[in-house]
Amino acid sequence: MRDIITEIAKKYDADVITFTPASQFPKDDTIFKIFPEVKTVIALGFRVLRGAYRGVEEGTVYYQYTTMGVENIEETVMPMAMLRVTSVIEQNGFYAIPQKRNQLIMNEANSTNPEVDYSAIFRNIDAENQMNFEKSAEICGLGEIGMSGKIINQEFGPYFRYCFVLTDAETEPTPKEKISLCDRCGECIKACPGNAITDTGLDPWRCAVYYSCGTGEKNPFMAPDAFLNFENRKEIIDGTASFDAEGAKEILDSGLFYPPAGHSYKTSLCARACDRACYIHLEEKGVLTRKFKKKFRERDDWKLDTKQFDTLKREKEWNFTAMEKRK
Ligand code: SF4
Numbered sequence: 001m002r003d004i005i006t007e008i009a010k011k012y013d014a015d016v017i018t019f020t021p022a023s024q025f026p027k028d029d030t031i032f033k034i035f036p037e038v039k040t041v042i043a044l045g046f047r048v049l050r051g052a053y054r055g056v057e058e059g060t061v062y063y064q065y066t067t068m069g070v071e072n073i074e075e076t077v078m079p080m081a082m083l084r085v086t087s088v089i090e091q092n093g094f095y096a097i098p099q100k101r102n103q104l105i106m107n108e109a110n111s112t113n114p115e116v117d118y119s120a121i122f123r124n125i126d127a128e129n130q131m132n133f134e135k136s137a138e139i140c141g142l143g144e145i146g147m148s149g150k151i152i153n154q155e156f157g158p159y160f161r162y163c164f165v166l167t168d169a170e171t172e173p174t175p176k177e178k179i180s181l182c183d184r185c186g187e188c189i190k191a192c193p194g195n196a197i198t199d200t201g202l203d204p205w206r207c208a209v210y211y212s213c214g215t216g217e218k219n220p221f222m223a224p225d226a227f228l229n230f231e232n233r234k235e236i237i238d239g240t241a242s243f244d245a246e247g248a249k250e251i252l253d254s255g256l257f258y259p260p261a262g263h264s265y266k267t268s269l270c271a272r273a274c275d276r277a278c279y280i281h282l283e284e285k286g287v288l289t290r291k292f293k294k295k296f297r298e299r300d301d302w303k304l305d306t307k308q309f310d311t312l313k314r315e316k317e318w319n320f321t322a323m324e325k326r327k
């Protein structure tokens with residue numbers, strides 16, 4: 001059955017398929033609450049096309065990454081592959097429970113998922129309602145959790161997404177080698193325009209703000225009068241503003257610069273700079289097994305002039321002064 005599953009998963013666009021005995025998961029892992037009889041965890045990994053990142057790398061086309069690199073993989077490609085795999089397992093008389101991340105449900109009470117609209121998320125519904133996707137991907141040999149918090153795959157680097165099927169069928173496990181790709185180079189930290197990643201991990205609310213709004217230097221759709229009603233406007237635009245979750249929501253409510261994709265997916269106006277920096281670094285080191293004829297970064301990184309934001313700020317202050325004088 002393992003060969004048939006692998007064949008069907010590949011036919012439906014999975015790039016990496018692994019089989020892991022459930023006994024390799026911690027005894028208190030959520031998989032045993034979801035399906036106590038689980039014997040095998042099947043992991044399905046999907047590349048995000050390098051071409052889907054090309055537009056955001058060049059600053060030319062933004063919707064392709066979000067529609068083709070996020071929404072369609074999560075909501076079309078993955079479900080199709082999982083449905084076919086689960087059907088094959090059921091035809092053989094076993095249970096097969098598909099596990100795709102629900103982007104709109106969070107275990108945490110006050111966190112967010114930067115890829116979707118924060119107001120569409122349901123939080124703290126049931127602390128055990130979802131697998132720990134990153135940790136499970138690591139256990140299943142799909143990759144390593146990097147400093148940016150994302151799984152880095154040996155073949156595709158951070159350009160990678162994944163899902164799982166839990167089954168009571170026992171199959172031969174996939175042999176796994178220890179994956180060691182993240183060298184803590186810090187390129188993802190440097191690349192984030194909103195300073196959302198630190199040595200201690202990702203701040204999801206900072207990431208949500210800058211994923212969705214970008215910065216003046218990096219968001220070509222940011223109008224000159226963006227965030228005019230914020231006292232710390234300059235800092236919001238340059239990526240250095242301090243804010244908590246409530247502050248993040250206010251900024252997000254004022255920062256719609258580009259239409260979202262379907263399923264509440266926001267368009268990435270930080271251009272997924274952390275992923276790209278990581279990919280470029282790993283490609284330069286030559287450690288990714290999928291090779292291309294050309295390097296991903298073909299020319300110097302770009303940034304926009306931000307003078308228009310200063311001018312408007314000054315005009316607003318001047319108008320204020322004029323109004324004061326009239327009183
Ligand atoms: S950019 Fe460097 S530090 Fe960040 S995840 Fe990639 S390898 Fe690790």
Ligand code: SF4
Pocket residue numbers: 114191192193194195196197202206207208210211270271272273274275
């Ligand atoms: S580059 Fe974008 S996705 Fe990456 S941490 Fe920063 S805001 Fe988040």
